[in-house]
Amino acid sequence: MKKTGIIIEFKNGAVKDASYGMIACARNGGGDSLYAFVINEDAQVHKEALEAHGIHNIVDICLPEIGTCKESGSQAGWNPVIWSQAVMEAMQIHGISELFGLTTPMGRELLPRIAAKLDAPLVMDCIEVNCSEGIVQNYLYSGKTLATIKVKGDIRIYGIRPNVIEPAPAPVSASMFTVTYSNAHKNEPDCGKITLLESRPGDNSDGDLLEADVIISGGRGMQNGENFKLLHQCARYLGAKVGASRVAVDLGWVPYSMQVGQTGEKVSPRVYIACGLSGSVQHFAGMKMSGMIIAINNNPNAAIMANCDYFIEGDLFDVIPALTEALSKAK
Amino acid sequence: MKIYVCVKHVPDSAANIALKDSKHIDDNVTLLLNPYDEYAVTEAVSFKKYLNEKTSLCGTDDDTEVIVVSLGKKDAEKTLRSAMAMGADRGILIETEKIEDSITTARLLKAAIEKDGVPGIIFTGRESIDMAGMQTMFRLGANFGFPVANNVVKFTPDITNNSVEVETLTEASGRDLYQLSLPCVLGAGRGLNSPAYPTFPDVVKAKKKQILSVSKNELNIDKPQASTEIIELKLFAGKRTPEEIKGDLSQKITSLVKILKEEAKII
Ligand SMILES: Cc1cc2nc3c(=O)[nH]c(=O)nc-3n(C[C@H](O)[C@H](O)[C@H](O)COP(=O)(O)OP(=O)(O)OC[C@H]3O[C@@H](n4cnc5c(N)ncnc54)[C@H](O)[C@@H]3O)c2cc1C
Numbered sequence: 001m002k003k004t005g006i007i008i009e010f011k012n013g014a015v016k017d018a019s020y021g022m023i024a025c026a027r028n029g030g031g032d033s034l035y036a037f038v039i040n041e042d043a044q045v046h047k048e049a050l051e052a053h054g055i056h057n058i059v060d061i062c063l064p065e066i067g068t069c070k071e072s073g074s075q076a077g078w079n080p081v082i083w084s085q086a087v088m089e090a091m092q093i094h095g096i097s098e099l100f101g102l103t104t105p106m107g108r109e110l111l112p113r114i115a116a117k118l119d120a121p122l123v124m125d126c127i128e129v130n131c132s133e134g135i136v137q138n139y140l141y142s143g144k145t146l147a148t149i150k151v152k153g154d155i156r157i158y159g160i161r162p163n164v165i166e167p168a169p170a171p172v173s174a175s176m177f178t179v180t181y182s183n184a185h186k187n188e189p190d191c192g193k194i195t196l197l198e199s200r201p202g203d204n205s206d207g208d209l210l211e212a213d214v215i216i217s218g219g220r221g222m223q224n225g226e227n228f229k230l231l232h233q234c235a236r237y238l239g240a241k242v243g244a245s246r247v248a249v250d251l252g253w254v255p256y257s258m259q260v261g262q263t264g265e266k267v268s269p270r271v272y273i274a275c276g277l278s279g280s281v282q283h284f285a286g287m288k289m290s291g292m293i294i295a296i297n298n299n300p301n302a303a304i305m306a307n308c309d310y311f312i313e314g315d316l317f318d319v320i321p322a323l324t325e326a327l328s329k330a331k
Numbered sequence: 332m333k334i335y336v337c338v339k340h341v342p343d344s345a346a347n348i349a350l351k352d353s354k355h356i357d358d359n360v361t362l363l364l365n366p367y368d369e370y371a372v373t374e375a376v377s378f379k380k381y382l383n384e385k386t387s388l389c390g391t392d393d394d395t396e397v398i399v400v401s402l403g404k405k406d407a408e409k410t411l412r413s414a415m416a417m418g419a420d421r422g423i424l425i426e427t428e429k430i431e432d433s434i435t436t437a438r439l440l441k442a443a444i445e446k447d448g449v450p451g452i453i454f455t456g457r458e459s460i461d462m463a464g465m466q467t468m469f470r471l472g473a474n475f476g477f478p479v480a481n482n483v484v485k486f487t488p489d490i491t492n493n494s495v496e497v498e499t500l501t502e503a504s505g506r507d508l509y510q511l512s513l514p515c516v517l518g519a520g521r522g523l524n525s526p527a528y529p530t531f532p533d534v535v536k537a538k539k540k541q542i543l544s545v546s547k548n549e550l551n552i553d554k555p556q557a558s559t560e561i562i563e564l565k566l567f568a569g570k571r572t573p574e575e576i577k578g579d580l581s582q583k584i585t586s587l588v589k590i591l592k593e594e595a596k597i598i
Contacts, residue, residue, distance in 0.1 A: 080507075103465075105502040108481070112466035116473035121434065121557040124465045139567060141356060141461050144348040146567040153557030159465075193512040194478035197496070202503030214597050238597060256522060257504040262344050262460055263366055263521060271595045281345045288569035292595050294587070295573075305573060310590060312576045312583050322584045327598065330588060 001032045004131070005059075005096040007087060008036050008050070009106055015049050018102055018211050020167030022160045023053045026100045027170065029132040035059050035094055036174075037087055040077045047174060054170035059094065060178045061086050079196045080109035086181035088114055091155075093179055098131060103159040104210055111159050121151045124159035125266070127289075142262045142285040162211045163268045164289070202257065209260065212241035215269045215287075217260055219245035221276015221297070221316055225253035230320045231275065237327035243267070243287075245277040261286035275316045279304025296320070332382055332451030334397045335444050336375045337471070338368040338414050340407035341461040354564050355430070362406060364413045367456025369526040370519035372399065374486055375454045376418035377524065385490060396420040400443055402427060402436055408542055415537035416529035422542040423447060425550065430462075432559045435552070437470030442550040447543075450475070450514050452495070457482045457518040472516040480509050481518035 004026050009016045026034060036055045038046060043060035050058055063077055063086060087110060091099065099114065101107040103125045115122035128137040134151040136158060151158075209215060216231050216238065231242045243260040244253070260267055262285035272290035277283060279295070279302060287293070293308040296319050305311045312319055342348065343361040351357040364372075375397045382395045399414040401407045402425040411422035425443050444450055453475075455468045465481075472479035484506070485498035493513050498506045500520050511517075529537070576586045591598050 078507075105505075108465055112469040112481075113479070115466055116437075116469035116479075119434065119470075119473075119555065119557060121432070121559045122464075122466055123559055125463065135562075140463070140561075140564070141342060141348050142344060143569075144567060145350075145356065146565045147561050148563040150560045150562045151558075152560070155557075194480065194515070195510045196507060197510055198508040199501075200506045200508070202501060202505030208503060238591070255504050256500075257502075271591070271597055284569070285344070288567075293571065294590075307569070307571050308573050309571050310574050310576050310587070312587065314580070314583065318580055319583070322580055323587060326584045326588050330592075330598065 002098060002131070003033045003035060003094060003096045004098040004100065005035045005037055005087070005091055005094070006055075007099070007101040007107070007110060008038050008046070009102055009104060010041055010046075015046055016102075016162075016211065017167060018104070018162035020053050021163065021165040022100055022102055023050075023055065024168040025126075025129050025160055025165045026098075026131065027054055027168070028128075029130040033057065035090075035096060037061055037090055039063070039083055039086065043176065047176065051174045052169050052171050053167065054172055055174050056172055057094070058174050058176050059090050060176065061090055062178060062180045064180060064182060078106075078199050080113060081194055081196065082181070084110045084113035084117070086179070088117060089181050090179040094177070097155050099155070099157045101157075101159055103161050107159050111157055115157045118155055120155040120157050121153040122157040122159065123149055123151060125161045126158050127161050127164045129158050129160070139289070142282070143266065143288055144285070161266075161268060163213075209241050209243050209258065209265045209267050212267065212269050214238050214240035214271045214273075215243045215260070215267060215290075216240045216273040216275065217243035217245065217277060217287075218248055218275045218316075219277025219283075220247040220251075222248060222253065227317075228254055230317075230324070234320055234324040234327065237324060237331065240273070245280070245283050247277075274304050274308070275320060277304065278302045279307065332395045333448045334375045334379055334395065335450050335453045336368070336371050336397060336399045336414065336419060337440055337453065337455040337467070338372065338399050338401050338410055339365040339456070339459045339461075340401060340403045340410035341365045341459055344460055348566065350564060350566060354561055356564065358404075358406075362409070364410045365456050365459045365461075367458060367460075367519055367521065368414070369417070369456075370521065370523040371454035371456050372397075372414045372417045372419055373524045373526045374517075374519055378452070378486070378488065379418075381488060382490070398423060398447065400440060401425070402431060402439055404428060411542055412537050413529070415540045416533045417526065418533075419540075421540050424542055424544045425547060426544055427547040430561065433464045433467045433470055434555045434557055434559070437467050437474055438552040438555065439547060439550055440467070440471055441474045442552050443545055446545070446550070452514055453477070453516045455516065455518050457520045468516050468518040475514070475516070477515050478511045479516045479518070480511060482520035483517045484520045484522040486517065486523065
């Protein structure tokens, strides 16, 4: 029987929607026995939610030395070096031969550390996985091609792009396990050579583009950082996160965490509203997988106007405030 | 100290990609130094300067050099030359016709580096913009038994303690601070420094610098059991058919709200 481990991510004390999507993905063509890895969270609290999505086993990974201090919002006791070792220990104890995680800042730290240690194959940013065949799909060459990749190895590791796979509830009942990872392992080769001194959480108000359902982005047309307020106001009514083009970042108007594109975040929201940005090849590389693209631009010849679902030709300083007002009235 | 920088020759971010066959792109496009690797090279060169200043104060001799290593076709020499124009001292090209996966790449990089010298530190970019595997630096570190930090945006050497302190960029502009013992592998992220465009004399000088070519076979690595292999590649245009939202401002807004409500169902 093939056993699949899934690293669950949390946000504000709840399982992230993207994690449910990942569980649905892990069930595709496999999923005989799914193990949810819950690290430094109260696993019991999330049991029902995970069972509803088809998880057969919940592994509560405890890190006593780190403590389980519950800071609000961020992952308590985050330490990628220790977390990845604890996940490997849980994999070994339960005989896991297939591991899933999200291609998020957390997954980008844990999955490659684990893959490197186990010398196991890993594909990040998968949009589809066929577990029984070991075949995945992802975008290569800056989103310009769609690749089918064969993954070979005794243990296989998949990083899933958040938000592309819909959650699909499938109720089962789950058994609970606990794995306690202790510092006894500190004499493993890497430990001690790398020490996390401090983790400074980011500002959630500007981040989280990766998992946003709706994104409204601004580019050079915003003219300055102050004007991004217009987008934030509108975003409130849309339940959207605010993104930006590289020009807006390079000019110092907004932080780099807001950049969408080839050298920024690669996002897949249901709706992407592009305001005052031209739609360069590099920008498209980060948002062309969006469900619906709406462009607001005063230049009918901008590239974005030729490759979107809807466009409004007009001045964003007229359109955005008017949209915000209409949305506020609709509420 | 020998400072190694692993760099990759990748299609220009603005290039139009066409296919040669069902698995490969037509490499008749402009290829250049992977953008994140520019930060890696820049940091390596300034680290060398820092070390030289330190040693000249202590009076010890200086044999610090920056060596750029790339795995790719013959054409990847161009990327090595670009890195040398940015200040690297010499280059090593591991020649292969095939697109190697991360597992094999990390083994080959390790073998080539080991053959050349004893690394004091290894820099890479945080990912390549073509394959975006996000893992080669971790594998390289594991193969050597060196600690690894990726997406590094601040680098502070602490040579007396034979270690470095780095900051890595996390979610929403958050930062993780690490101390790593040397030697280590660091994946450079955007913001680590501001790469400068090489001047014409730098480019000329780079032409005279040495590039050592080794073939994949010469390195004689153990063939890994595990692999990832592209079995099919298709163009993804993501082409859409745009529809204009017309009318005066209030008509446009009414239509837009209707689309958001009824079609996109987000409000
Ligand atoms: C290696 C590399 C990597 C890159 N990575 C990225 C990346 O990750 N993300 C990214 O975005 N870019 C990236 N770029 C940069 C990219 O090439 C473009 O320069 C950039 O995307 C352009 O930003 P923009 O659309 O905001 O600006 P512009 O191209 O200048 O477009 C501004 C647009 O705003 C419109 N406008 C102006 N005023 C108004 C108004 N009042 N109302 C409505 N519309 C208005 C204009 O008509 C124009 O279309 C990268 C470049 C390179 C070389």
